[in-house]
Amino acid sequence: MAMTSRDLIQARLLIGDILDDLGLDAYLFEIELRDGFWELKVECAVDEGWGSYRVALDEQQLQAGFTDESARKALQEQCRKSLKECREGPGESK
Numbered sequence: 001m002a003m004t005s006r007d008l009i010q011a012r013l014l015i016g017d018i019l020d021d022l023g024l025d026a027y028l029f030e031i032e033l034r035d036g037f038w039e040l041k042v043e044c045a046v047d048e049g050w051g052s053y054r055v056a057l058d059e060q061q062l063q064a065g066f067t068d069e070s071a072r073k074a075l076q077e078q079c080r081k082s083l084k085e086c087r088e089g090p091g092e093s094k
Contacts (some may be wrong), residue, residue: 008035010066015040018076025087031057036060040079044086055082 011031019027019042030085040055057075064071 007063011038011062014062014065014072014075015079018072019077019083021076022080022083022086023089024083025089027057027086033059034045042083042086044083046085046087051085055079 008031011033012041015031016031019029025045027042029043030041032039032041034056038057038058040057042053042055045051046072055078057078060093061071065075
């Protein structure tokens with residue numbers, strides 16, 4: 001499937017919102033479409049500096065997450081589990 005600029009913008013906005021909701025202390029991320037999945041690359045604050053993580057996200061689930069709350073929650077839970085080493089911001093809980 002050919003990715004459009006709109007797809008990339010929507011994916012970045014959705015994942016940015018999901019990562020914000022996780023309450024991470026500090027992070028940077030990129031998201032790229034691969035063959036049948038989206039690869040999320042996250043660098044985040046961990047107890048000993050910065051950590052680098054990669055998360056494979058299902059393409060159909062990510063697209064569903066644009067409009068479907070249950071798909072969004074599933075993506076959020078996948079990110080929460082994959083990024084559990086990332087430090088939380090003050091007053092946040094995972």
